[in-house]
Amino acid sequence: MKAIVINEYGHKEQLTEQEVETPKPGKGEVLVQTKATSINPIDWKLREGYLKQMIDFEFPIILGWDVAGIVAETGEGVTSFEKGDRVFARPDLTGKGTYAEYTIVAEHLLAPLPENISYEEGAAVPLAGQTAWQCLTDVTNVQKGEKVLIQAGAGGVGSYAIQFAKEKGAYVATTGSTKNVDFLKSLGADEVIDYTKEDFTEVLNDYDVVFDMLGGDVLDKAFDVLKNGGRLVTIAGQPDEEKAKEKNIETTSFWLQPTGKDMKEIADLMEAGKVKSHIGHRYPLTEQGLRDAHELSETHHAKGKIVINVE
Numbered sequence: 452m453k454a455i456v457i458n459e460y461g462h463k464e465q466l467t468e469q470e471v472e473t474p475k476p477g478k479g480e481v482l483v484q485t486k487a488t489s490i491n492p493i494d495w496k497l498r499e500g501y502l503k504q505m506i507d508f509e510f511p512i513i514l515g516w517d518v519a520g521i522v523a524e525t526g527e528g529v530t531s532f533e534k535g536d537r538v539f540a541r542p543d544l545t546g547k548g549t550y551a552e553y554t555i556v557a558e559h560l561l562a563p564l565p566e567n568i569s570y571e572e573g574a575a576v577p578l579a580g581q582t583a584w585q586c587l588t589d590v591t592n593v594q595k596g597e598k599v600l601i602q603a604g605a606g607g608v609g610s611y612a613i614q615f616a617k618e619k620g621a622y623v624a625t626t627g628s629t630k631n632v633d634f635l636k637s638l639g640a641d642e643v644i645d646y647t648k649e650d651f652t653e654v655l656n657d658y659d660v661v662f663d664m665l666g667g668d669v670l671d672k673a674f675d676v677l678k679n680g681g682r683l684v685t686i687a688g689q690p691d692e693e694k695a696k697e698k699n700i701e702t703t704s705f706w707l708q709p710t711g712k713d714m715k716e717i718a719d720l721m722e723a724g725k726v727k728s729h730i731g732h733r734y735p736l737t738e739q740g741l742r743d744a745h746e747l748s749e750t751h752h753a754k755g756k757i758v759i760n761v762e
Contacts, residue, residue: 454551455741456511460500463742469511474547474555476526481556483538486520487574488549488736490757491607495745508546515549515759516541518556519564519573529558537564539718541577541709550741552761562714565722572721575728575756579607580717582686582707586662587615590703591682595620597659600651600676602669604640605631607756608686612662613638614726624658626651631754638729652676663687674698729755736761 452473457465476482494514496502519539522532532538542549542556564573587593593616601612604625616623617639624642627635635643644651652675659681661673666687673683674694682701683690690702720726731754732747734740744757 452552453736454513455736455738456513456550457498458511460498460503462499463495463745465498466514466738466741466745468738471511471513471551473553476524476529476555478527479529479558480526481522481529481532481538481558481561482524482526483518483520483540483554483556483561484523485518485549485552485554485736485761486570487761488515488519488759489517489574489577489579489607490744490748490753490759491516491578492748493578495749498745506544510546512546513548513551513554515551515554516544517574517577517579518542518549518554519570519576520554520761523553525558531558532561532563537566537570537573538562539564539573539577540711540714541581541707543709550736550759552736558711560709560711560714562711562718565718568718568721568728571730571733571758571760572728574758575607575730576611576717576721577709577714578707579756580611580728581709581713582705583608583612583615583662584713584717585707586684586686586703586705587612587619587660590684590705591660591662593619593621593660596622598622598624598657599660599662600655600658600673601625601640601662602673603627603664604635604638604643605754606664606751607753608664610638610729610755611726613640618720618725621660624651624655628752634729634754660684674700730758731755732757734759 522536599621655676657678663685734744
């Protein structure tokens with residue numbers, strides 16, 4: 452099968468097209484024919500070698516951890532899916548990812564892809580959508596009427612987070628650049644702070660929840676807008692424990708634990724038209740396509756999700 456791989460850590464030029472053996476599903480596993488995948492920051496961070504102390508795979512490495520496609524084969528003991536089913540998932544974090552024509556997914560991570568959702572829309576969801584879902588549902592448990600600040604709302608995770616928070620009945624503020632203000636309002640944001648013109652700490656106060664995706668100084672300043680006893684979740688750093696104690700803030704540095712159950716709940720919202728994938732950029736599964744997609748993702752200025760079409 453065709454795959455885009457890296458044979459050593461480095462820049463985008465390390466992404467090369469290669470013929471590799473099509474994997475076989477083991478017990479409790481499903482072989483998925485990939486129709487679309489998508490780009491996440493973990494892809495190029497791993498490519499550069501930034502994560503090798505934590506995740507050190509053997510080369511050649513196939514990156515990519517989002518998939519939407521068709522069940523091609525099922526392994527022993529698989530009962531929930533059969534050949535021909537439309538599915539999507541965030542597979543286990545292995546060195547045999549989804550930049551390939553076929554990929555292996557554990558049965559418990561898969562969910563049916565609704566007929567009214569395209570493979571592109573499905574492929575955009577798994578990592579970004581589940582991250583947003585778990586941060587707002589499991590970690591901070593956002594409630595109706597609460598005030599929620601979602602940083603970087605125009606990105607992959609942020610675009611889902613705004614929709615999920617609104618679906619839960621929250622008042623949602625978000626940050627973005629001038630060019631994305633209308634887009635953020637279209638997602639349902641009640642208040643958009645243009646960070647090129649305003650400092651969010653001077654506009655917002657007494658918030659119940661902050662969902663941070665930027666880290667650094669922005670993460671530190673999140674405490675200024677939270678009320679006493681508020682909740683802060685970040686996917687981009689470690690919150691300041693002293694500041695948290697001062698205001699009795701519950702803080703979490705989050706790492707996704709994918710599940711098919713969460714995928715199914717998101718799928719139900721999408722099928723009902725309550726949540727949409729916003730795809731800003733599309734590339735083919737080619738050497739150049741992946742290099743261009745990685746280059747865009749590394750700017751941190753992609754709008755919505757970057758999707759890779761396999762055919």
